[in-house]
Amino acid sequence: MHPRHHALSDPQRPALILPERRQSVSYGQLESAANKGAHLLRGLGMARGDVIALLLDNEAAIFEAGWAAQRIGLYQTSISTKLSAADIAYILRDSGARILIASDRLADLAAQALAEAPDVRGYLVDHAQNGFESWRDAIATCPDHPVADESAGTDMLYSSGTTGRPKGVKPPLPEGPLDESTPLETMGARLYGMGPDSLYLSTSPLYHAAPLRWAMTVHRLGGTVIVMERFDAESALAMIERHRITHATWVPTHFVRLLKLPEEVRKRHDHGSLRAVIHAAAPCPVPVKQAMIDWWGPIIHEYYSGTECCGITALSAQEWLAKPGSVGKAVLGEVKIVGDNGALLGPGETGDVYFAGGPAFVYHNDPEKTAAAHDDRGWATLGDIGHVDEDGYLFLTDRRSFMIISGGVNIYPQEIENLLVTHPKVADAAVIGVPDEEMGERVVAIVQPQDAPWDSEALAQQLTRFTREALGGVKTPREFLFRADLPREPTGKLMKRLLVEEFGKSRHLLP
Template sequence: MTTGVRFGERKRAYEELRARAARIATGLADLGVGSGDRVAVMLRNEPAFLEVTEAAQLLGALPVPVNWHWRGEELAHLFGDSGAKVVFAHTDLVPKVEEVLPEDVGLVEVRVPDEVTAAYGLPPNGVTRRHPTLEALIESNEPWREPAAQAPPSVIYTSGTTGRPKGVRRKPHSPEDTVKMAMGILEVFGLSPEMRTLVPAPLYHSAPNVHALLASRLGIDLTIMPKFDPEGLLRTIERNRIEHIQMVPTMFIRLLRLPEKVRKSYDLSSLKAVVHAAAPCPVDVKQAMIDWWGPILREYYGGTETGIITASDSQQWLAHPGTVGRAVWDCDVKILDSEGRELPAGQVGEVYLKPPSFWPDFTYIGDDAKRRGIERDGYLTVGDMGYLTEDGYLFLCDRAGDMVISGGVNIYPAEIEAHLLKLEGVQDAAVFGIPDAEMGEALAAHIVADPAAGLTAERVREHVRAGMAGYKVPKVVVFEQSLPREETGKLFKRKLRDPYWAGAGRRI
């Protein structure tokens, strides 16, 4: 079987992808890009994303995936902070790049493929003709002939859920550690080179980016979805006989909302492993997915900064419902209090992680102080609260910055959000702390609900009151059309929370 990248009805063999990347590399070199420079990739999911990334890496340049939803100051910050020398952008994104792009930074247009246009409902478009195009770069250049540089990892910008995104730049690592890292990821993912794998999440995020690039590098047959669509995912699994997928819990929730008739109408028997991470998965949601797809779900936990730290398969999760697994390889997990003291099993504190020995160290671009600030004795925190069981299984409670202290009691909104999702009609929920003169903080719940359910604020409170302690009942309930989420499911609570705290002082 000739392996390559499948995209919609098309397939691009890896030989063709690499040939195109080699020509792009020559074009980049002509634009002044060399080893150590940064190349920003502001593209939606499509094969060109991989081609541009590989082209940059052939030169020893660092790819910088860009969240294409960003605009204005967000983009200006990334372009300036990263020091990008060239930006690749889909044509319809070019105007907002032009608004903030420094004069000395090159811009290459990439025509939006029909599959992306259809997925996002975009109008048909050509190119602006104001900048060089990707296809012209490929057609007008010979392949790059110099020996390939050691491919540097992408510079991933954190989502910025609590502030400005920071660029995570990993330090160089040996070829031996690169091999160990690749083999370790395959092990946790449940992925082998002969399988057919699918990436439905945005390639500008860390996990999908690593997944797709690793598959490409190892020649694993890869399908990329232009945009996640629940029924479209099922259709793709059946059509391409997909054996492996990396997903996020939000996708599970949307899949489970499909009518049972639709869910049963697709042949999913090819699936062998489904791995998920990126956000907490409610216990009932994961149980429902295992009931549907079988005990093929795997989960891992870590961060862009740390790599994979813990993992569990379905059997381990069923024995410890809600866990994100236990430490793998030579990793370790500690739970520390605010003074840095290690807490015993069962006690909640901030989660600190010891990365695997083969995972490259990193710094935040332009912020070494922040990098030092998240470390204690070789252990790093990505800002989560949780606890360990006696046998080493890690359970997450919430983000440290999301914990609410009301009347001296610590409240973890994530468990309330999971409980709200059990209420019929609730489609999404965000719970957070707001100022309260008596208690210091009270709870607010912003909810997306099916209008047909006829939910009221009091019905929401009754549901929480019936299943949880009284102090976890939201004081304020607001119904929204949608919540500010990334496509990976990460929620930007600050966008909901900040208006409540404006002028009142912030606790974080």
Template sequence: MWGVLPDVLDRACTYYRDRVAIVDDDRSITYQQMWLWRNRIANALIAAGVQKGDRVGLLMPNCLEFIPIQQAVWAAGAVLVQMPTRAAADGFRSNLAQTDATTLLYHAKFEDAVASIREELPKLQTVIRVGEVDQPVVDAVDFAAVVSAAADNRPDVVIDEHDEAYVLFTSGSTGEPKGVVNSHFTWSYYAISAGLEIGDIRFGEVFAHGAPLTHFTQIFAMPTFVRGGTNVMLPGLDVETLLTNIERHRVTATAVVPTIIYLLLDHAGRDAFDLSSLATVIYAGAPMAPERLRQALDTFGPIFIQTYAGTEQGYVSCLRKHEHVAGERESSDDWVARLASAGRPMFAVAVSIRDDDDNVLPTGEVGEICSRQLGQMLGYLDPERNAETVRDGWVHTGDIGRVDDDGYLYLVDRKKDMVVSGGFNVFPRQVEDALCAHPTVAQAAVIGVPDDKWGEAVLAMVVTRPGEIGGFDLERELIGHVKTLLGSVPAPKKILFTDEFPLNPAGKVDKKAIRKPYWQNRTRQIG
């Protein structure tokens, strides 16, 4: 049963036992050590009272312990509750309460957050702390002590591939985070099949994880193990840390959000680092402005892969390395247009574009992107919400897009982000791409704000490139630039300049936070 997650790890550890599996700064473990560690943690969880089907919370940063603990929860027959580390304490409480988690494993850096919510979680029976704190404030079991005393054989727990394995939470970019349930089969199909196809994972890959493993980058951990590679844990995804570790560990692949690529492009000291080992950069989480993508290709070469996915639907499409390069007989316009796409649907993923009445639209027409595949979620934690998203087996993504004659999928925008100004639909992503085509703009975020005349007015926030200064003259120039490219309706009525954008726990630009000051005292969130 290839769909049982502990079996997948067993196979990799048998094939590659002496190779380095995980690196975390100066610490590392081989596949054999990872296998033994996973087994001991699983047995320690069972000894602590964890039973098959129990839900176990995991609150961990990227570190050496993360993957062995994750795998141990599955080997114990329990269900992993993935807690986004960038959330606040109330978010952690909600994750654990919604899932009726009986056990929590947390890193010592979250001591205060766990202490603040512990008394609000009566169903939480066992709390295990990983790492040491100077002054403990949580009555927690010591991870190292219980694991060192546990047996090193894999627990004798019968697991079916259709057993519940994983509860993840959506990023909440268009509403409150929702719990999404996966089985061993759906998650392994999602993480292994899609990961191998998208990531171009090669034998011996050295994959750096700087974005939180609680986000999309963990999809590439298991495929790296399947290929006998090494997963490098980074404490965060600041550019200096990423550059340093690429050089130090001869990193061959990584996965980032577009913001990081923008920062890499604008980093003054980038050329001081040896990045020659880097052969693959996967970008996901949000579309990348085509003009900045062209700049990245000129700077780093054809090493990029774009993915389009969602917590509910799994991976849907990808734009592979060779599709980032213009063909010999291809016009420049066709190539630039393709760079704006999210690639083509992957093997065994069906995609359709539908209108508000669920009718399938013809090729080229714009509507909601719907997908169907084996790796999609079983359903929401709250089953009453399933009908909002899944109908007749199709996941309705909430994204607006179209498919061209060559099968390329284009994301126009999030359905809930669309701005209606003067009765016309304005898609923020198109305005953002137009702004980013201007040489002074590093990043852009566009929202609709209340307007007495138009209902909603288009507002843009812009981060300028290094050395560029925002102001009235640049604002007027950028508005004119958008008018030239898109016309007067999508052109921003106002542009604000900022040093950085707020990010949500998934690392995406938090448009809810940007919108809040403009809409917080209104009963409606549209004009």
């Protein structure tokens, strides 16, 4: 389906509710704004296959502009609001974006990025200022009927890669009509019972792949999306009760924060309206998931995939109780476990996790990364290691690299290390992820100071400010540790495994 069908059949039905902004957008209003945006984009010369970038908070414009782009064959590139201006500019240039729409709150950040990407035309959502046009003013006089040459678009989202630079995950544009079903639409309806009566709570930033795609999937199915501006555990419980939420998506960190609420707070809010609770993005500790099932009942579903969406596995709470720790069986593509020599491995044997027969993708402007993610049979991998059991259930055991997953966000250490060694007081640096009860992993930097003696507290504060200014808050280490030297091989290769053993184990699950 497509949101237009619901706008025609029931235009007053809420498509979107933003409780903190006291705002509701009906399907009729969403359709009107999307059509107006489509006319504006066409008038600006945007053609099928072009890219529009969105630097937006969790607000209505991300759907209004997104649905405008995706009905005229454009790629929608949503950019994290936590990135530095340099990273944003890199994505704008690399993606080939011609237009950037930014939240008014982010005007200064957007201006800094556009200074490094001068060919991109900039809009702020509401108010024209500092050289930006107003998106709402620009579409106000545009027609609200469909453009003559509609075609389906999709997203091209950026995911951290093995070089430390974000990489654009670019699927082929859909060739079918606007209302052709997507894999998530089929999955949401079949596995989770999503439909026109769904009241879906979106708990995460909408610039991430899963939150954005699931919210737009709910629009395809005719449900109502209730958006949290930022996650707060008690506020989420209150929204579930107030809006009679039926479906919601989460990451394991959310579960941890919910479970850490005082018992009286957890009992204060009614969650009986929930039908399906879905989590992904990072491995969920078995005790955490068991506690959530004990609390909310056997409605906790899990799936495993990635921005690339080259395959998906999924399982229900009942299946997980029988196979604790599993991330499910394939529902899109076919799971293949591959050994170091490329041979297909059998049940119980650990190797690289590949998907065969899933949707195609490439890494934009990076044929080497694309090739590295595929084998000679065309199977694609997300870079994880695991095994399948005799019943075909997948278990993840490790990651191929030292990628850190903190709060459901992928963080690549090399980029942080490369920055830290440029600081005049740093001789060498390594960045690792250590276990954290709340975030899954937290980012820790182990630094060799340039000179001894050093004031650890003062240097840690300096490096925190230095990293935050350059890379943004998400990539800034939560802790800086110091030692006189770092273990390197004669070739210069950092033996990070030794650091993980030394600091990861000794600091296991510290608050």
